[in-house]
Amino acid sequence: MFSLKLVKFSVFLSYVILYTKAQRATNKQIDQLDKLLLYSGWKNLNVVKFVKYNCNKYHLENLIKTPTHRSLCMKKVRALTVHLGCTYAKVINNLFSSIINGLSICTKNKKRIYICTEGFIKIITLFIVPLATLMKGALDALDSIHSLPWAYFKKNYYNHYIMSPLLERIGDILDKLNERTLSRYDLSTYYWAFDTIYSFSKSIIKDLKNETDSYCEFVPYNQYYLWNQWALDYRAIYQQGDKLKFFKFITRKFKDYIKSVIIENYFQLGFKFDPITEETFVPTPEDLIIQELELKATEEEPPTLLEIETH
Structure with missing residues (x-):
């Protein structure tokens, strides 16, 4: 027992020394x-x-404008990674809270079960999962500037790596949905997929709160503001005589x-x-300047990872 404790202490001490030197x-x-x-x-x-990290508060404006000193660079990387994680957390909350609202509307009409289930599977597959992949890639790329990136260590080994594991887990819903094949001749397959999406969305919302409570101080906002705005937009279109189908409208939204989040x-x-x-990566300093100039010169939107329908 003593030798085991000594080994653990030695490993911990080596890590502390390495971390300090880094x-x-x-x-x-x-x-x-x-x-x-x-x-x-x-x-x-x-x-x-x-954001709060290691008992300190960090404002993004100060992190941007304050010159990076050699002894503070690693703390700055951590604070920026946390800030980006908090930003992404709000985006994910907007998306899954909107899915929950959309599913709730679908339950009011059983004839919509086919359209809603197939539609949300498409939205998740083509849009949300690829977005989560990009977000995780961005967090990992920023974190990789640190001498000891969080991604090198298991969750909760040293410090909790905000949002990265959760973003990775979002892709798991595709494996879950692939466990059963949808069949128009078997309505139970649709109800199963419908419930799977709803339960998964609720669990993501719950986990987001646990993920951000210790780190993020958000600007006050209504959790459902995005969905509420979409509903107002649809009502305005409908009142003008445009009979655009609701789910087609929501898919476009x-x-x-x-698309705007990616840009x-x-x-x-x-x-x-x-x-x-x-994979996502942080370009070299030379590439960063060139990329910024190219975007300003062409005024074109950068390419996205997503398959976007244009008709």
Whole structure:
């Protein structure tokens, strides 16, 4: 027993020593972080008042404008990763709370069970899961600037890696939904898939609260503001005589919202997606400047990972 405790203590001590030594950043790390923060999108993140990490409060504006000192670079990386995680948490909350509201409407009409179930499976598959993949990739890429990235350690080994495990888990719903094949001749398959999506969405909302309570101080907002706005937009269109089907309208709203999130909270933050490796990375300082200039010069939207229907 004594020897086992001694081994554990030795491992812990070695980790502390390694961690302590790693706090002084290299010129490459400092330059990479500072150049990333020059990207225009960081100044537009406004859903989080401040984040809490290691008993300290961090405001994004101060993190952006304060020069990165060698001894503080690692703390800055951590604080920025937490801030980005909080931002992504609100996006995920908006999406899954809207799914829950949409499913609730579908229960009022049994004839909609086919359309709603197939529609939300499509939304989740084509839009939400790929978005979660991009978000996790961005968090991991930012975190990789740190000398000891959170991604190297198991959950709760040293510090909880905010949002990354949850974003990865969102893809699990596809495996769950693939357990049974939908059949128009067997309505029970639709009810099963419907309940699976609803239960999964509720669990994500619950886990988001646990994920963010210790870290994120959000700007006050209505959890259902996105869905409420969509409902108002649809009512206005309907009153004008446009009989656009509700679920087609909602699908378009999900697509447009996720597209804007990818542009504003991913590409405009300087992250790049490698279509060959399907991984997100932080470009070199030279690439960051070139990418920013190209976006301004062409005024074109960056490509997305998602399959977006245009008709």
